[in-house]
Amino acid sequence: MCENCGCGNPGEKAIIRVPGEDLKNQENELHEHYHSHPHSYDPGSDHNHHQHNESGHDHEHEHDHPEINRKIVSVETDILLANNLMAERNRGVFEAKNLTVINLMSSPGSGKTTLLERTINDLKEKIKFSVIEGDQQTMNDAERIKVTGVPVVQINTGNGCHLDAEMINRAIKRLAPVDGSFVLIENVGNLVCPSLFDLGETCRVVVMSVTEGEDKPLKYPNMFRSVTLCILNKSDLLPYLDYDVSKAVEFGLRVNSRLQFIELSAKTGAGIEAWYEWLLIHGGLKPT
Amino acid sequence: MHELSIVLNIIELVAMEAKKSGVERVTEVRLEIGQLSGVEYDSLEFALKNLAPGSIIESAEIIIDKPVGTARCVKCDYEFAIENFIGSCNLCSSFDLEIIKGRELRVKSITID
Numbered sequence: 001m002c003e004n005c006g007c008g009n010p011g012e013k014a015i016i017r018v019p020g021e022d023l024k025n026q027e028n029e030l031h032e033h034y035h036s037h038p039h040s041y042d043p044g045s046d047h048n049h050h051q052h053n054e055s056g057h058d059h060e061h062e063h064d065h066p067e068i069n070r071k072i073v074s075v076e077t078d079i080l081l082a083n084n085l086m087a088e089r090n091r092g093v094f095e096a097k098n099l100t101v102i103n104l105m106s107s108p109g110s111g112k113t114t115l116l117e118r119t120i121n122d123l124k125e126k127i128k129f130s131v132i133e134g135d136q137q138t139m140n141d142a143e144r145i146k147v148t149g150v151p152v153v154q155i156n157t158g159n160g161c162h163l164d165a166e167m168i169n170r171a172i173k174r175l176a177p178v179d180g181s182f183v184l185i186e187n188v189g190n191l192v193c194p195s196l197f198d199l200g201e202t203c204r205v206v207v208m209s210v211t212e213g214e215d216k217p218l219k220y221p222n223m224f225r226s227v228t229l230c231i232l233n234k235s236d237l238l239p240y241l242d243y244d245v246s247k248a249v250e251f252g253l254r255v256n257s258r259l260q261f262i263e264l265s266a267k268t269g270a271g272i273e274a275w276y277e278w279l280l281i282h283g284g285l286k287p288t
Numbered sequence: 289m290h291e292l293s294i295v296l297n298i299i300e301l302v303a304m305e306a307k308k309s310g311v312e313r314v315t316e317v318r319l320e321i322g323q324l325s326g327v328e329y330d331s332l333e334f335a336l337k338n339l340a341p342g343s344i345i346e347s348a349e350i351i352i353d354k355p356v357g358t359a360r361c362v363k364c365d366y367e368f369a370i371e372n373f374i375g376s377c378n379l380c381s382s383f384d385l386e387i388i389k390g391r392e393l394r395v396k397s398i399t400i401d
Contacts, residue, residue: 069401070315070399070400070401071309071399071400071401072316072397072398072399073305073309073397073398073399073400074396074397075301075302075305075394075395075396075397075398076394076395076396076397077301077394077395078393078394079294079297079298079301079319079393079394079395080294080297080393081297081301082297082300083297160293161289161290162290162293164293192290192326193289193290193293195326196290196326197290218374221372221373221374222324222326222373224373225373253383254374254375254376254383255373255374256373257382257383257384257385258384
């Protein structure tokens, strides 16, 4: 919750900064609110509406309030409309600047940051990168990316469990990526919430490590259905585990029959060429 | 717990519609939250209970329609009800399914005095 007004939209309390930046500089941005505050409840009203849920009967009966002119206003609006509109604005910016924007999602600890470090170090002579890091707290991941020498901003969502399009819109302004470059977004480690929020990205990728269960796609179908690529990371550990790759692939395809898979180790580099090729193809730098 | 964001968005949408109609409170909000929308109904109710006080929906009755999931087989066009994304066509066993219903996340209507 914002301390001034009690507003609690996770998108508006996110802190966006570059490594080394003082939090005080963010004072103004922290209180930049775009929405109206709906504190218009009239406590003096004597209209006591039926508590249908508590009494347990259904809602199909006619309400009898002769003294009141009830009016049903059709709304028919997507609840995520504000996010989806902002995502489309982002998409327009990305297209105009010829940016390839990859939204990387996974559970915590699957190796997203290590994958980014290796990818950037191996390809930075060929491709211009910048990175948006998303975490509830700390600058740790941004500090790690900073070592690679590419521009990075960290979004701290506070209690928020996902990045949203408005945060990306603000972050991209700070990042100011050069035309024709790649922007890698590392979403908050969470296989549930980020699946619902369009950021305007070019591609959505999920990273699953072989130290997790093979049935992750079955447990988190919304996520696996929303992505085009699944990276199976930490393949160097396979000899020590009972993990069955073919089972994971089978489960992934049951949820999303068009899902692509790349098995690799971000640590040793085994299998990573397939991921680089995928990146080049999706950035339009290599024909399919 | 993205249901918090969902409820904040609902409150914002309702407030905007109420303002358009020139009213300061609504008595009923009808939502359509599909069974495949990725929203947990219990979490949604919890978020509604916690965020409604002091907002435009404080005294409103919230009615949630929960459309069931319907899939269409991309291969053979067969349409059937599904409970989750894990499944194959009842007719030709293909896993290539298009979800045509059940992902709704909408504010359908508000009732005002």
